[in-house]
Amino acid sequence: MSSAKAIAERQPDGQDEISSKGLAIYERELKSVLEPSLNGQFVSIHIASGEYAAAARARAAIQAIQRRMADGPLVTTRIGSEPECGLVTHQRPRTK
Secondary structure (H helix, E strand, O other): OOHHHHHHHHOOOOHHHHHHHHHHHHHHHHHHHHOOOOOOOEEEEEOOOOOEEEEOOHHHHHHHHHHHOOOEEEEEEEOOOOOOOOEEEEEOOOOO
């Protein structure tokens, strides 16, 4: 069983769908932009908009996209020829 499939099976309802959407955005729109120059780094993708941020560490990529996007689910994965899985996180709406 692939690691992505194993992780999807352990995720609560809805998260596997979000993860699939994020990985589809990566494959369709970002792979050719990010690879191979950023291989080994992380990308965090805002699902609703397709906006993304890349950084050497997952936490830094997540924080960078959170500064630009108000709320909504994010998928974060390692950049490379075979992304292992999509880590799903949810942003809370910003408070004023």
